[in-house]
Each structure stands twice: as C-alpha cells, then as structure tokens.
Amino acid sequence: MAWLLARTCFPKTIPRDRFSSCKTRAWSKGPLTAYMPEAAAFPEPMDHQGLYQVSVEQTDAFWGALGRSRIMWINPFHTVHCCDLQQGHMSWFLGGQLNVAVNCLDRHVHKAPNKVALIWEKDEPGQEDQITYRELLEMTCRLGNTLKRQGVKKGDRVAIYMPSCPMAVASMLACARIGAIHTVVFAGFSSVALAERIQDAQSETVITVNQGLRGGKVVQLKKTVDEAVKLCPMVKRVFVSKRTEENVPMSDLDIPLEEEMMKEDVTCEPVALESEDFLFLLYTSGSTGKPKGLVHSQAGYLLYTAITHKYVFDYHDGDVFGCVADIGWITGHSYVVYGPLCNGGTTVLFESTPVYPNPGRYWETVERLKINQFYGAPTAIRLLLRYGDDWVKKYDRSSLKILGSVGEPIDTEAWKWYFSVVGDGQCPVVDTWWQTETGGICISPRPSNPGAEILPAMAMRPFFGISPSLLDDKGNVLTQNDISGALCISQAWPGMARTIYNDHQRFRETYLMPYPGYFYTGDGAYRSNKGYYQLTGRLDDVINVSGHRLGTAEIEDVVNKHGAVAESAVIGYPHEIKGEGAYAFIVMKKGFNLSQKNLASELQGLVSKQIAKYAAPEYVQVARRLPKTRSGKIMRRVLKKIVENKAEELGDLTTLDDHEVVKEIIEGHKQLLQEETGQ
Numbered sequence: 001m002a003w004l005l006a007r008t009c010f011p012k013t014i015p016r017d018r019f020s021s022c023k024t025r026a027w028s029k030g031p032l033t034a035y036m037p038e039a040a041a042f043p044e045p046m047d048h049q050g051l052y053q054v055s056v057e058q059t060d061a062f063w064g065a066l067g068r069s070r071i072m073w074i075n076p077f078h079t080v081h082c083c084d085l086q087q088g089h090m091s092w093f094l095g096g097q098l099n100v101a102v103n104c105l106d107r108h109v110h111k112a113p114n115k116v117a118l119i120w121e122k123d124e125p126g127q128e129d130q131i132t133y134r135e136l137l138e139m140t141c142r143l144g145n146t147l148k149r150q151g152v153k154k155g156d157r158v159a160i161y162m163p164s165c166p167m168a169v170a171s172m173l174a175c176a177r178i179g180a181i182h183t184v185v186f187a188g189f190s191s192v193a194l195a196e197r198i199q200d201a202q203s204e205t206v207i208t209v210n211q212g213l214r215g216g217k218v219v220q221l222k223k224t225v226d227e228a229v230k231l232c233p234m235v236k237r238v239f240v241s242k243r244t245e246e247n248v249p250m251s252d253l254d255i256p257l258e259e260e261m262m263k264e265d266v267t268c269e270p271v272a273l274e275s276e277d278f279l280f281l282l283y284t285s286g287s288t289g290k291p292k293g294l295v296h297s298q299a300g301y302l303l304y305t306a307i308t309h310k311y312v313f314d315y316h317d318g319d320v321f322g323c324v325a326d327i328g329w330i331t332g333h334s335y336v337v338y339g340p341l342c343n344g345g346t347t348v349l350f351e352s353t354p355v356y357p358n359p360g361r362y363w364e365t366v367e368r369l370k371i372n373q374f375y376g377a378p379t380a381i382r383l384l385l386r387y388g389d390d391w392v393k394k395y396d397r398s399s400l401k402i403l404g405s406v407g408e409p410i411d412t413e414a415w416k417w418y419f420s421v422v423g424d425g426q427c428p429v430v431d432t433w434w435q436t437e438t439g440g441i442c443i444s445p446r447p448s449n450p451g452a453e454i455l456p457a458m459a460m461r462p463f464f465g466i467s468p469s470l471l472d473d474k475g476n477v478l479t480q481n482d483i484s485g486a487l488c489i490s491q492a493w494p495g496m497a498r499t500i501y502n503d504h505q506r507f508r509e510t511y512l513m514p515y516p517g518y519f520y521t522g523d524g525a526y527r528s529n530k531g532y533y534q535l536t537g538r539l540d541d542v543i544n545v546s547g548h549r550l551g552t553a554e555i556e557d558v559v560n561k562h563g564a565v566a567e568s569a570v571i572g573y574p575h576e577i578k579g580e581g582a583y584a585f586i587v588m589k590k591g592f593n594l595s596q597k598n599l600a601s602e603l604q605g606l607v608s609k610q611i612a613k614y615a616a617p618e619y620v621q622v623a624r625r626l627p628k629t630r631s632g633k634i635m636r637r638v639l640k641k642i643v644e645n646k647a648e649e650l651g652d653l654t655t656l657d658d659h660e661v662v663k664e665i666i667e668g669h670k671q672l673l674q675e676e677t678g679q
C-alpha cells in the first residue's frame, strides 16, 4: 500500500537533541501534591467523595496541581482559571504556553520512542498496523512542514475529511504543532455538508484521502471533496493521501500528500501557543438548521481529556485502549487521539464496522490486539446483541478490564448483555455521559474508585470538577433527590467548549442564557434517591440516530427544498437498533401528484445528498395539514406521541386548531406502519 511504502522510507530515528527546542520547566509542587503521592496519581488516602469535594470547592488547587503535573509547559501559567458563566468568558491556565503535539508525542518519544502509540485496525479484516511514538512524531513533523511550506499558518483553519487512519491523526497533530486549527468533518458527510463546514470555518486547506474503505466497500472521498470544493472558492489547496492504490483525478489545487511529506525534514519546530488559543473546531447539530462549530482550546481540553481517560477507564501504562469511535466525532478526538496520547498510551484506531466481515469483528479485534478497555456506542451493542452470544464467546476477551458506553442512553437489556456476555461479568461497564460541548466525560461511574456501586444503564456520578444541577422549567434549582429536571452544570471546567466559531452570541444564547449562571446541556436527567444521575433524553429538537446527533430542523431545511413540499415536521421516533430514527411529516404543495412512496424515496435521496445517509428519514408520511396551535405553532409533542405509538396519551389539546387533522395523522401513521412491515 502506498502509504505503508512511504512510511518505510521515513528515517527510523531522530536525534534526541532535535527535541531540545521544547523547553520544560521545573515546577514547584502545588498544594494538592501534599496528598498526591506521585504526580500521575490522585491521593489514595482520600476517597472519591473527598477528592470530588476538593475538585469542586478548591478549583484552583485541584486543577492547578494537575495542570502542573500532567502537562508539559513551554511557559508556566500564572492563573488557574478565570471564568464567568454569565458572560461566557472561560479561561484556564492563563499565561501558560504549550504545544499539544509536544504533549502527545515528543515527551513520550523521549521516554519510550518505540512504544506503540497507534494500532490501526484497518477495514481489511485481521490486519493491523502498529505505529510507534517515534514514527507518529516523524509523520506529524513531516506533515507539519508540508503544511507550512504550502502556506498554512498559525490560526488558519484546516478541514480534515478522512477515515480513521494514522495520517488523519498525524494531520490533527500537525495542525496542533504549527498552531493551525483543525476541523475534522466526519467522512460520512455529503459534499454539501462538507462544503457548509468549510465555508463556515473559512478553511483554505483541506486534507483528504483518495478513497476510503468501509465494510469492504470503496468510498470515493476525494470525489466528494471535489464536489464540495466547487462550492468553496476560498479553498486554495487540497492534500490527498493515498489510502488505496487507486489513482484518482487530481486538479491544480490537489497536492499528493505522501510525495510532499517525503521531501520534508523529520523535525518541525513546535509553536508556543497560549492556553486559550483555539485547538480545533468541531461541528455539531443543534436545534436550528445550521450546524455549530464548537471551539475547544489548548490546555484545558488536553488536560481534561487526559484526566478523564485515566480515571474513568482506570488506564495504566501498558494498557491497550480500544475506543472504536470515528475520529470525525468528539469521542474520536478526545478518546482515540488527545486523551490517550497525552497519557502516553497505546490507542486503537478502528476503521471498520462492527459487522464486517461478520458480527464477531469487535471481539476478534479485542482478542488479537489484547484490548484492555473497550469503548463503544449502544447502537452497536444493540445490533450485536441480536446476532447472539456465539459471536462473542468465540473469542478470548480475557484482556478486557473495563467496558465503556457513550453517545446515547444504553438500555438495561443492552447494558446487561454488555456486562454479562461481552465482559463475562468481570468488567465494570461505564456509561459515560458527555457532549461535543463538554470536551470530555462529565458523568460516569468511576471504576478506579474501588468498591464504587455501578447500576445498570446509569451514568451515576459527576466526574471531578463537575457540579451538575437539575433545574425546573421556571429556573428553580431542584435540590432534592428522586427528581427529574433540565441537566445544567453550575461551574466551569477545563474541558468545556469556549465558544461557537464566529458566533459567540449563539453560544451564549444556546448554553448560558436559558438558565443564567449555568451551562445548559440540552439534556434531561433524573437524580435517584442515592444521588445517582440517569440521562432521560434531549429536551430540544435534537435526535440521536445511531449515536449521531442530528437537529430535526437540519433535516427539515433540506426536505423543504423539495419542490413538492409545502411544510414539514421531522420527529425522532424510537428505533430498536439506532436508538432513534427520523420520521418526516410532509404537507405537499397543491397540484403535486406524487405518491407517498415516491416522495419518500426522493426525500431520502435528497437528505443523503445534502447531509449524510444516516440522516435520511426512514418514514415519510404525507398529511393534509400539520397539527398546530391557534397561533400557528406546530404541536410537535402531538406528533412525537403518534410516532411513539402512544396516540392515547396526547395530553392537553385545548390549543389545537383542528382536531380532525390529528385523527387523520394517527390513521395515516397506522397505514404507513402496516405498509412498511407488511402486516
């Protein structure tokens, strides 16, 4: 394979003195070190609760000590934190200068250059490729030099549209090294969605691959980039890495990545960045049609991902950490790349799917790579559960110590199967709740806290430094237990997003203004009698399809572009495997004579093209009208009950303007289900 050939041509060693430009500083030990036996560990004498109390009551002492011991600084910080949740100003480790790539690579190369940093579990079954810290540093430096030579500068945005592969990780780290801001776009997004993100980020540079491979199928990623770039006049250069041997058409903008990298030096001076300089943007869906570019900055994000990685998963030196998320999502950023690499760990890059070539793929990978911590999504667990236990039991899973779940609620059945079949009842399951906005895990059981109770399908306890609050719809804080409310966080933490790119007002309106003084998560939660947290779902118009977050408004915006559509409402409905699916109610314009079935397939095609395949509504129901209040607002909660098959629980309909229409929609829904299921 071209990429491997190129890799073997790279010099194997880099003289150690080439790293001397990364200055380290001797640090006086902060107050917490009094009960921190070694810089890398929390105090054993203190129990979790005691330590948690310190983390939220003595923020500066707690995070200051961790910041000093866990991050390699070029210049020390003078202020641990200066945050105002009301105003939306969050700053951590002020005065500090660092380089994230140095923290993820160079300092580990100093200690153990041949330690494996990445295990690339390629799409091709049974094949993995191991990349040491030294090799990854070399790739990163060559790539950083290539970017600089082609004109990429500190502060520039670089769009990365690649599958999970070492070159993608090197691209992220190369940006971090030279101070560019990466924005990874999930390689399942369409050209239109990619273009929208490139335009919003004003990215002049794109890094991609010729083709991707997924589940044994070739995916024409470069072609998608070509289409996107046509819509983005600001793009000046497209670097193309060779993931397959296939030659793809190259234009004037295109630069063959490996060829250029081969010409470059294996060292690249790391730029000293301020703690609050931007590290990356990551686009995610909200309740309006336009995705938001959430901004994460350098030091706080890096520290938070490293600490959560270590303590939620009880990660120890020598462990193989297997997070199977794609690098295009925040889980891939935080727990495939930044957290594990900052900790000097060995991290698996999983390129394939849970069912390729068969439903034993995950567990065969666990056996072969001897994975110690496995971190995946409930949607995959639910899917694999249906294939039966044999696919799991066939493989040796005795290396596993901890199983993690992320991205959506895990129901009790899936949790129990994960625990008892996959983990043989030996591995704690950590149901981790967090978001793109939070940067890292915020609520989760902590198995490294010995004896801590873990209940099925509950995220359990706040992580260090996280103070969750439940608020009612009038903004009152609910102090009692056995209660549900809007999940908010009452004080800033280092990993939180700082803003929405180019739209701080939207950041404030979305997260800080709904409950002044609190960060509003958009999720509902229940706090049990014992004070444990359980997530109850989104409170806004965001749905979660196979762990992928989608705004229903985003889908409506696309659907409404179809010539026959007068009006639409897209609602999430419970889906056995995907968690949720999209269900579109459509009112057609007069004069259009399109069957419901044909309209459905046209709309599905349109959404796949404009957003991504997974966003396409599974059901499309044509209605004469949508249920509305007398003031003209669509009554989404009525539609929600209908798609949940709970039409008998429609609740108060006094504000509804046309009762007939609800009856018709219920009838239409029944018919559609009958047609789809053939019953």
Ligand code: PRX
Pocket: 284, 330, 331, 405, 406, 407, 408, 409, 410, 431, 432, 433, 434, 435, 436, 437, 459, 521, 522, 523, 535, 537, 538, 544, 547, 548, 549
């Ligand atoms: O609704 C919550 C759900 O996923 C949302 C965040 O999505 P995203 O930013 O794409 O990040 C996903 C990976 C961290 C949350 O607002 N969610 C995430 N984890 C859980 C969850 N819902 C229930 N339980 C979880 N463990």
